Structure formats: structure tokens, C-alpha cells
Amino acid sequence: MTPEQFIATWKDNPLTEKGGAQAHFEDLCTILKVEPPRLYGEYCYEQDLKKMHGGNGFADVWKRGCFAWENKGPDKDLGPALMQLKNYAGALDNPPVLVVCNRERIEIHPCFTGYPSTSLIIQLDDIGQPENLQILRWLFSSETIHKLRPHKSNAAITTEAAGQFAVVAENMRSRGVDSQQVAHFLIQCIFCMYAEDEGLLHEGPSEETHIFTSILKSARDDTERARKRINALFSAMQQGGAYGNDDIAWFNGGLFKVIDIPPLHSDDLATLRAAAENLDWRAIDPTIFGTLFERGLNPKARAPLGAHYTDVETILKLIRPLIVEPLSAEWAEIKPLLQDVRARTETLQAQGKKLTKTVKDAHKAAMSAFLSYLERLKNFRVLDPACGSGNFLYLAMHALKDLEHAAQVDAELLGFGRQIGIESGPANILGLEINEYAAELARVTVWIGDIQWSQRNGQPIARNPILRSLDGISHRDALIDEGGGRAQWPAAEVIVGNPPFLGDRKMIRELGENYTKTLRKLYDGQVPGGADLVCYWFHKAREQILAGQAQRAGLVSTNSIRGGANRKVLDAITEDLAIFNAWGDEDWINDGAAVRVSLVTFSVEPPNGEVWLDGQQVGRINADLTATADAADQLDLTKAARLSENEGTSFIGTQKNGPFDIHGSTARAWLSVPNPNGRPNSDIVRPWANGMDITRRPSDTWVIDFDKISEEDASLYEKPFEHVVEHVKPTRVHLRRDWHRIHWWCHGDPRPAMKRNLKNLTRCILSPRVSKHRIFAWFSSATIPDSAVVAIARSDDTTFGILHSRFHELWSLGLCTFLGVGNDPRYTPSSTFETFPFPAGLTPADTKGQPVAEGNLLLPPVTVEHLPTALNIASAAQRLTSLRENWLNPAEWVERVPEVVEGYPDRIIAKPEHAAELKKRTLTNLYNTRPAWLDNAHKALDKAVAEAYGWKDYTPEMSDEEILRRLLTLNLERSKPAAE
Structure with missing residues (x-):
């Protein structure tokens, strides 16, 4: 044919x-x-x-x-x-x-x-x-x-649409139009464009199906004419009625309750006309449009539109365990009842027999169970107490509608008839949002999402009105109510969302001093004062569950919630509830910037009796979002306590709070200049080291540090003081904190305790607080460490060796927090150093005092009993140090020049022919490649430290979990007396 x-x-x-x-x-x-x-x-x-x-x-x-x-x-x-x-x-x-x-x-x-x-x-x-x-x-x-498949994806269309609306928003704001008025008008325009492309704008047959587009086309550059016609169309949508020869559908829902068209310019009309004519608004993806559009409206969010948004699959990592899996499990218990009735009915029909009373009763019971499940879905409530533009609520609503639709199709296939429509929808979701236009955008996101779902699944769209009221999305603060008390959250089965990421130190700047003080006072004793803003949502979600106002919760936080003050809220959650599904370290986008986050779900009991971490089933999830294979396993590093024997040894370096740093050439010039007080500038001008001076090549940076001397005494060091007056004072005199403003010539925090402990040492151990590798290095004690560095006030090789062993590295990774897009571990004195159980007899309390020289080694002043193990560790540590130094600074490639101040270490200067090669010789690059000689040196060091612990069975193949279990046991044993 x-x-x-x-x-x-x-x-x-x-x-x-x-x-x-x-x-x-x-x-x-x-x-x-x-x-x-x-x-x-x-x-x-x-x-x-x-x-x-x-x-x-x-x-x-x-x-x-x-x-x-x-x-x-x-x-x-x-x-x-x-x-x-x-x-x-x-x-x-x-x-x-x-x-x-x-x-x-x-x-x-x-x-x-x-x-x-x-x-x-x-x-x-x-x-x-x-x-x-x-x-x-x-x-x-x-x-x-x-x-x-169409060439352009929904995401690409959405990004283009958001970009065009951002242009209009920026133009209007630049003309002085109120941001809220701009937002409200553009959100109304968005819905109009969507409604006309979806065929919803007009009621009944119409010659002109694209009414909004025709207004923009016919008006051309007549802005006042366009403004009047748009106003008339919005008014018709408000109540339903006539616009010219067209009957406009009744939309209601609050979107057109207020009609306030801002003054329009011809450029605005041109951009809106292009968006209406050239884009298929049915394809708009609400899961990303809200985020992108909100950035376009928000002058503070200057990230490139379309460059970043959180994908649906990532958000579903919370929606699935909170909503889909528990409710699917409920249906999985009901569906067999329907299947059994159908099988028994077909058997009787095949035998030519009538249905027995038993089968009829079973049918009635199965139908009742089915209808009860539908009622459960209809009444299921999901609360997002920081809903933003509504992405989480949109996906939660879709999940509920998908579940109901699947159950209805299952029931129909099994002969239980079809129910009228899908009843779950916008009424299922509740939201709190402090930003007014974001709350309005969230409502539109949900409305469009509901209509799109109905169109995609062959379901009728709600009419009269098309937009049902969404009073459940409230424009209000989620933490403090209008009267200054704790805000109350509505009851819901599930709490889900992405609360604002705001570090403790940024809260006053972003939220205001009065608000921040009120917030901390209201939640004093429950949320630590040094915790990030997001922690307040975790605390309140826990309260809701304990009060029976919610069944389970799942929230997004920066991954710093796993440690420090932030972890206190997870400690409380694991004390009273169970974390049943979590992702400890995920990519996320916040205001267009890439960050690392943790996704945490918790409830009284795991909904289906299963616990999952990072996609793997585990026995229990601890407060630091580590897991044990067995729920009874005691490897929970969050139980580790600070040990008194480790106190007063590790310190964070000085916090400058101003440009006190100078180049080495300037410092050396000043060191030879006399002062009126007869004192050398070396009193207050010293070498400086930050994290990169450890992990990369030394930067030859020095720093002016007046410690806490008076302004009068500081002025006697003429050249350094002149520099501080010119460069530091202008940055400090208007600061809020008294110390920073009044003592402008001093570092913000000069760390006097650190200096006292380093004073009598010739060298000290420095480690970057944030680093891909946990690296320790020797520095002269004359060096002033930066706040990005942790200083260990010990000069003996034994302590250095213990710190650089596998055991301390594993402990520091297990007890640390993580920072930045690179998700590098952060080392802190309190949580990592002061909790680490050193080998018996070699703790910081045992090694305090002047070290003892043994050949080219420096040994700690320990007892005779522990001297052999101290010597073994020191020998292995000194060999590691020597090998590293030979690789970093080969004698053939460098010259060593004595420093101008006696007792300071020599300067290392690259020979010109080797300068380029020497730049690549850094500790980071060394540990990235970890050559065999370095690995062997570390294994020898690990063996010596394991012998100090008495672990005769240690081999390099011993698991990390076993090592951490032994260290935790030591920590708990040593902390008992202090706890009691």
C-alpha cells in the first residue's frame, strides 16, 4: 500500500x-x-x-x-x-x-x-x-x-522567562517604583501569560484566545493605553466577567484582589510582549521559576539568572522519605485487600456462582479502607515554615496528587470504580514566609503547579474559581510573632523546607541588632547563642513533633550543623527523636552561590522502621550525621567529651580585624629604624602565617601586633604606628563593637593566652584550621599565627608525631565541621584537639614544660616509663619532617639567608633557575600525590604511635571504624571522673 x-x-x-x-x-x-x-x-x-x-x-x-x-x-x-x-x-x-x-x-x-x-x-x-x-x-x-523530544527544555524556557522579567523588574526599580508593587504586578503578568497559553483565560468560545498578548501588541508604545487595558483585564479576572467581547473566567484566589499597575515605559511593554509572544508559558517549570524570578526581583541577589538552582531530584531526597515512602507503605497494606476481593470475585464468576456474603463483606471492608486512604491524603498537611517561592510545597503537593492518582487507578483496575476527581491539592500545603512577594510567588507557584499536574494527568481543572484560596501560605515571621513572643506554627503531618542560611556572626548585620537579641533571648537555653539561624527551625520542628503537632520533619542546613554550637540542636533531636534519613554532604545553591548542605529527616520513630544515610541503610544515625551499621553499636563520636589533660595547649591565632599585615621588605626596613623609647620594632613587628603559608609556599608576610599596649606606648614605635593610623584606623573607628572601635591600633583579638604559652618555646606546631589535608608544620614561636591557623604550644617531636599520625587525623575528621564549596574539614581546639585521647603518659598535661634534647631530637619531659615510646615516635616524626623539608626545599635549589633578627629562622630564597619549579613544591601538592616515600614515613610513624597506645595488633589494614571505636573508648574512660 x-x-x-x-x-x-x-x-x-x-x-x-x-x-x-x-x-x-x-x-x-x-x-x-x-x-x-x-x-x-x-x-x-x-x-x-x-x-x-x-x-x-x-x-x-x-x-x-x-x-x-x-x-x-x-x-x-x-x-x-x-x-x-x-x-x-x-x-x-x-x-x-x-x-x-x-x-x-x-x-x-x-x-x-x-x-x-x-x-x-x-x-x-x-x-x-x-x-x-x-x-x-x-x-x-x-x-x-x-x-x-522538543529542542528546548522546560528549564531553558523557564530560565529565559525569568531573565526577561528580571529586566523589567530592574528597569522599574531604577525608576523608583516600589519593589513590592513591581513584584505584585509582574507575578500577575506571569499568571496571565500562563493562563492564556493554557487556554484558561477566556470562558467559553472566543475568537481571541491570547487576550493578554493582544493587549501588549495592540498598545505598541502607548503605555497609558496598555496600563488601562491590563487594569481592565485584571479586574475581569478578579470577579469573572466581560472584557470587550470576551467572557473572562473567574480566577479569585487573592492574586487579583489588589490591582495596582505601576507606570509603564515602552521598554517594559516591549519586553513583556516578547515574553508573551515567544515563550510557551505552559512549559514553565515552577520548581525553578520561583527561585530564578525571586532573584530577579531581589536587588540583593545578584547571582547570574539561570546559572544555579536546586534540582528537583535533590529536593525529593526529603520529599520521598517524609511523604512518598510512608504513604506508599500505607497503600501497600490496603491494596492486597482489594486484590483479594477481585481474585475471589473472579473465581466465583468463573464458576457461575453468585457473590457470597463473605465476599460482599470483604468488598465493603476493602472499599472502606480505600476511601479512608483517600480521605487520609485529602487531609494530609505539609508545612514549609520558610517556604520562599514555594518549591518544596509544589513538590510536596505533586507527591500527594501522584499518590492519590496511583491509588485511584489501582482501585479502578481492581474493579472498585473510579472516584470523582483528585481531591488532594493546594489545600494540603501550608507555608510561612517573611518576605511578602515571595509568599505571593509561592501561591502562584502552587496554583500553576496544580493546573499543570491536572493537564498532564488528564484531570479536570478546578473552576469557579480557578484559583482556590491559599490562606495556608502566610506572610509572617516563623520565629518571632507580632507581639515579640515565640511564633506558633500550624499543625501538620510533615514539616519540610529550606530555612535561611545565615551564620551566627552575620545575624546582627542581616537581621538587625534588636531582632537578633530578641531571638536569642526567646530561645535561650534551647538554641545556643553561637548557632546559625537555620538551627532555630530545627529546634522548633523538634518541639512540634514532641507536642504532637507534627509526625516528622525534614530540613536543609549548611553542613556545619554537624559540629560546633550548631550540632546542639541535632544532639537534642537524637536525644528525644530519631534521625531516620539524612544526606550529610550535598551540593546546594543558596542565593545563586554553591554551598554544601546536610539534609536531615527526623521523627519519633523511623516511619517504615528503616534508617538511611547517604543512600545506604544503616543501624543508627548520630547527631554528627555519621552512622553505625548496628543500632546498638556505640561508635557515636558526638559522645566524645573535652579532656582536662588537653587544656591550654591549642589556640586559634590572632584575629586582626584590619590591614595590619605588611610585606617582609617593609618589615626588615623598619627593624633597623630606632624609636624614641629605645626599643626595637621587632617588639611589635613579627613574621605572620596564615593557612596558605602552611599548605603552600611562605608568603613573606609580617604583621604589626601591639598586643594590648596603650595608644601612647604604641605611638612610640613610630613607623609601625604611622602605618596603622593611615591604614587600620579608618576601618575601625565606625565599628559597632567597643573594643574594635576604641582600641583601633590593636588586633581585634590578640590572643594573649596563646602568646603566654608560646613565649618560652623556640618553635611551635601550626596547622591550618580549614584544609583538604590535616597538615602540621613547624614554625618559629616568633611567628604570629593568623585566626585561620591553630597553634599547638609544644616544641617536642613526640607531640608533633602523635598529631600527624593516622589516629589523630581520623579523630579530627570525625569530630570536625566542614566549610566551603570544597567541603574541607575544619580543625578547632575545642572539638578536635581537646577531645583527642593522646597515648597514656604522652598527653599534653604530661608533655608540659621544657623539652629534653636527645641528639637531634626534642623529647617531652615524660616519665622514664614512657620515654622509650616517646623516643620512637620522635624519631619517626623527625624523619618525616626531614624528608618533607628536603622535598620542599632541595639544597641545590635554594639559598638560606639569615634573618635580620637574631633567633628568627633563615629566609629561604629560590635560585633563579629553579624558582618556577620550587613554586610547585607545596605540602598540598605533596599530600595530593602522596609518593611512596611519604606514605612509608607515615606508616612508620603510625606504627610507633600505635605501640604507645599498646595496640600490638595494629596494622595499616585496621579499619577506620575500629580505630575510632578504640579512641572513643579511651575518651569516655578519661572523661568519666570530670563528668562525675
Whole structure:
């Protein structure tokens, strides 16, 4: 059969819909030269689908992974057929393409996830055109079906739309228009464009389906005319009514309650007109549009639009365990009741018998259970107490609607009839949002999401009004109420969301001093004063669960919640509740910037009795978001306590709070200049080291440090004081903190305790607070460490060796917090050093005092009993230090020049011919490659330290978990007396 013969056969063919459906499809397969449906289970007609699903066929033809096809009689409206395919797409394994046909035309509707459903229409008379035959052939192969996917994704369309609206918003704000008025108007415009593309704007038939676009086109540059017509259209949408010759649908919902069109310029109209004409607003993805649009409206969020947003899959890592999995498990208990009734009914029918009372009662009980489940979904509430533009609420609502739809299809397949519509929707979600236009945007996100879901799943859209009230999304503070007390949250089954990320030190600057003080006072004793803002949401979610106002919660936090003051809220959660699903370290986007976050869900008991961390099933999740394979396992490093024997040894370096640093050449020039007080500038000008001076090459930076001397005494050091007056004072005199403002010539925190402990040492151990590798290095005690550095006030090789052992590194990684996009571990004196159980006899309390020289080694002043182990560790540590130094500064490549101040270490200067190569010789690069000699040196050191612990069974193959378990046991044993 040729295409021409096909057209002649089926043009005005008298066969009925049912009589002609298969013959029409068989002839189509012939002209396309593809196999007709024959294979049961993969590519079949309706009757085989009935066998597969045990109910209606839902489609005339179906091919797995390719398409579902529904035929209608000649001249029949194809809309209902398409709605039927959409409604049952889930039962058909969600084919990527839906096809409806009435012989006169074939409509192809792509349904690829993340892409718009831009239909292709092939008329019968045009079926023989080569491009149309090719399109139809693509339908029949899983290898070519992707060719029907639209070129531009929903995300790309959404990004473009958000970018265009950002231009309008910026232009209006630059003209002095109130930001809230701009936001409200543009949100109304967005919905208008979406509604007209979705065919919702007009009520009944209309010659002009794109009314909003026509206003913008006809007005051209007449801004006042456009303003009046837009105002009239919005007014019609407010109540439903006439606009010109068109009847406008009733939208309500609060979106058009206030109509306040700002003054428009021709550029505004041009941008809005382009957005309306050139974009398919049905394809807008609410999961990212809200975020992108909000950034465009917010002058503070200057991230490039479209560059970053959190993907759906990441948000679903909270939605699934909180909503989908528990409710799916409930349905999994009910569905077998329906299956049993159907099986018993079919058996009786096959035997020609009537239904027994037992079966009828079982049917009644199963139906009751089914309806109760639907009622449960209808009344299920999800609260996002920091809802922003509504992404979490949108996905939570979709999850509930998907669950209800799946249950209804299951029930229908099992002979329990079909319920009228899907009742879960916008009423299921509750939100709190302090930003007014973000709250309004969240409502629009949910409304559009609800309509999109209905269109995609073949469900009717709500009418009269189209937009139901969304009073559940409230514009208010989630932490402090209007009266200055603790804000109350509405009850909900689930709490979910992404609370604001704001570090403790930024809270006053961002929130204001009065608000921050009130907040900390209200939650004093429950949320630590040094905790990040996000911790208050974790605390309140815990309170809601304990009060019976919620069943479970899942929130996003920066991954610093795993340690420090922030972890106190997780400590409280694990004390009273259970963390049942968490992701400890995930990529996230916050205000356009990449950050690292933790996703944490918790409840009284794990909903399905299972606990998951980072996608792996575990026994228990600890407060630091580590896990144990067995719930009874005691390896919980959050239980580690600070040990008194480690106190007064490790210190964070000075906090400068001003440009006190100078280059080495300037410092050396000053060191030879006399002062009126007869004192050398070396009193207050000293070498300086930050983290990069340890991990990379030394920067030859020095620092002016007047410690806490008076302004009068400081002025006697003329050159350094002049520098501070010129460069530091202007940055300090207007600061809020008294010390910083009044003592402008001093470091913000000069760390006097650190200096006292370093004073009598010739060298000390420095380590960067944040670093990919836990590296320790020797520095002269004359060096002033920066606040990005931890200084260990010890000069003996034994302590250095213990700190650089595998055991201390594992402990520091287990007790640390993480920082930055690189997610590098952060070392702190309190949580990592002061909790570490040193080997017996070699603790900081034991090594205090002047070290003892033993050849080229410095040993701590320990007892005779522990001297051999101290010597073994010192020897291994000194060898590691020597090998590293030889690699970092080969004698053939450098010159060592005595420093101008006696007792200071020599300066290392690269020979010109080796300067480029020497730049690459850094500790970071060394530990990135970890050559064999370095690895062997560390293994020898680890062996010596293991012997000091008495671990005769230690080998390099000993697991990290076993090492940490032994160290934790030591910590708990030593901390008991102090705790008691």
C-alpha cells in the first residue's frame, strides 16, 4: 500500500470507530514499513492490555517505551481521547509519546520528562509527505523516539522567562517604583501569560484566545493605553466577567484582589510582549521559576539568572522519605485487600456462582479502607515554615496528587470504580514566609503547579474559581510573632523546607541588632547563642513533633550543623527523636552561590522502621550525621567529651580585624629604624602565617601586633604606628563593637593566652584550621599565627608525631565541621584537639614544660616509663619532617639567608633557575600525590604511635571504624571522673 492508496482508503471511510481502528493502524504500519502489533506484553492492541492490567485497555495500541495510541471515529473531538491517555499513562508505564487519531488527523503529543508537550499534527491528506512519514516511523523505535523530544527544555524556557522579567523588574526599580508593587504586578503578568497559553483565560468560545498578548501588541508604545487595558483585564479576572467581547473566567484566589499597575515605559511593554509572544508559558517549570524570578526581583541577589538552582531530584531526597515512602507503605497494606476481593470475585464468576456474603463483606471492608486512604491524603498537611517561592510545597503537593492518582487507578483496575476527581491539592500545603512577594510567588507557584499536574494527568481543572484560596501560605515571621513572643506554627503531618542560611556572626548585620537579641533571648537555653539561624527551625520542628503537632520533619542546613554550637540542636533531636534519613554532604545553591548542605529527616520513630544515610541503610544515625551499621553499636563520636589533660595547649591565632599585615621588605626596613623609647620594632613587628603559608609556599608576610599596649606606648614605635593610623584606623573607628572601635591600633583579638604559652618555646606546631589535608608544620614561636591557623604550644617531636599520625587525623575528621564549596574539614581546639585521647603518659598535661634534647631530637619531659615510646615516635616524626623539608626545599635549589633578627629562622630564597619549579613544591601538592616515600614515613610513624597506645595488633589494614571505636573508648574512660 502506498501513501496515496492509504489516503484514498481512509478518506470518508464509513467504518465505525471500533470497526476501523485496527484496520486503520494495520494499514498505517504497512505504509511505514513497520511491524504491526503482535507481541503480547510489549507491543499490543487493547485486548492484550486488558489481559495485562485486568481492567480496561486504556489505549487502542501500546508499545513499551514508545507510545500509547487512542483512536476515535471520524470528526470526533480528540481532546477527551488525549485526556484518557494522560489519565492512565501511569498504568501504561508512562510512554514518552501519546498519540490520538480520528483518521482525518494524527496528533502526536511528546511527554518527555522536563520538556514541553509541543504537539505535532499530521493531516490525512499530508501523510505521504516524507517528513511526516519520518516522524511517524520515529514513533516505533525506542532508539528513535527521542527525536520527537522538543529542542528546548522546560528549564531553558523557564530560565529565559525569568531573565526577561528580571529586566523589567530592574528597569522599574531604577525608576523608583516600589519593589513590592513591581513584584505584585509582574507575578500577575506571569499568571496571565500562563493562563492564556493554557487556554484558561477566556470562558467559553472566543475568537481571541491570547487576550493578554493582544493587549501588549495592540498598545505598541502607548503605555497609558496598555496600563488601562491590563487594569481592565485584571479586574475581569478578579470577579469573572466581560472584557470587550470576551467572557473572562473567574480566577479569585487573592492574586487579583489588589490591582495596582505601576507606570509603564515602552521598554517594559516591549519586553513583556516578547515574553508573551515567544515563550510557551505552559512549559514553565515552577520548581525553578520561583527561585530564578525571586532573584530577579531581589536587588540583593545578584547571582547570574539561570546559572544555579536546586534540582528537583535533590529536593525529593526529603520529599520521598517524609511523604512518598510512608504513604506508599500505607497503600501497600490496603491494596492486597482489594486484590483479594477481585481474585475471589473472579473465581466465583468463573464458576457461575453468585457473590457470597463473605465476599460482599470483604468488598465493603476493602472499599472502606480505600476511601479512608483517600480521605487520609485529602487531609494530609505539609508545612514549609520558610517556604520562599514555594518549591518544596509544589513538590510536596505533586507527591500527594501522584499518590492519590496511583491509588485511584489501582482501585479502578481492581474493579472498585473510579472516584470523582483528585481531591488532594493546594489545600494540603501550608507555608510561612517573611518576605511578602515571595509568599505571593509561592501561591502562584502552587496554583500553576496544580493546573499543570491536572493537564498532564488528564484531570479536570478546578473552576469557579480557578484559583482556590491559599490562606495556608502566610506572610509572617516563623520565629518571632507580632507581639515579640515565640511564633506558633500550624499543625501538620510533615514539616519540610529550606530555612535561611545565615551564620551566627552575620545575624546582627542581616537581621538587625534588636531582632537578633530578641531571638536569642526567646530561645535561650534551647538554641545556643553561637548557632546559625537555620538551627532555630530545627529546634522548633523538634518541639512540634514532641507536642504532637507534627509526625516528622525534614530540613536543609549548611553542613556545619554537624559540629560546633550548631550540632546542639541535632544532639537534642537524637536525644528525644530519631534521625531516620539524612544526606550529610550535598551540593546546594543558596542565593545563586554553591554551598554544601546536610539534609536531615527526623521523627519519633523511623516511619517504615528503616534508617538511611547517604543512600545506604544503616543501624543508627548520630547527631554528627555519621552512622553505625548496628543500632546498638556505640561508635557515636558526638559522645566524645573535652579532656582536662588537653587544656591550654591549642589556640586559634590572632584575629586582626584590619590591614595590619605588611610585606617582609617593609618589615626588615623598619627593624633597623630606632624609636624614641629605645626599643626595637621587632617588639611589635613579627613574621605572620596564615593557612596558605602552611599548605603552600611562605608568603613573606609580617604583621604589626601591639598586643594590648596603650595608644601612647604604641605611638612610640613610630613607623609601625604611622602605618596603622593611615591604614587600620579608618576601618575601625565606625565599628559597632567597643573594643574594635576604641582600641583601633590593636588586633581585634590578640590572643594573649596563646602568646603566654608560646613565649618560652623556640618553635611551635601550626596547622591550618580549614584544609583538604590535616597538615602540621613547624614554625618559629616568633611567628604570629593568623585566626585561620591553630597553634599547638609544644616544641617536642613526640607531640608533633602523635598529631600527624593516622589516629589523630581520623579523630579530627570525625569530630570536625566542614566549610566551603570544597567541603574541607575544619580543625578547632575545642572539638578536635581537646577531645583527642593522646597515648597514656604522652598527653599534653604530661608533655608540659621544657623539652629534653636527645641528639637531634626534642623529647617531652615524660616519665622514664614512657620515654622509650616517646623516643620512637620522635624519631619517626623527625624523619618525616626531614624528608618533607628536603622535598620542599632541595639544597641545590635554594639559598638560606639569615634573618635580620637574631633567633628568627633563615629566609629561604629560590635560585633563579629553579624558582618556577620550587613554586610547585607545596605540602598540598605533596599530600595530593602522596609518593611512596611519604606514605612509608607515615606508616612508620603510625606504627610507633600505635605501640604507645599498646595496640600490638595494629596494622595499616585496621579499619577506620575500629580505630575510632578504640579512641572513643579511651575518651569516655578519661572523661568519666570530670563528668562525675
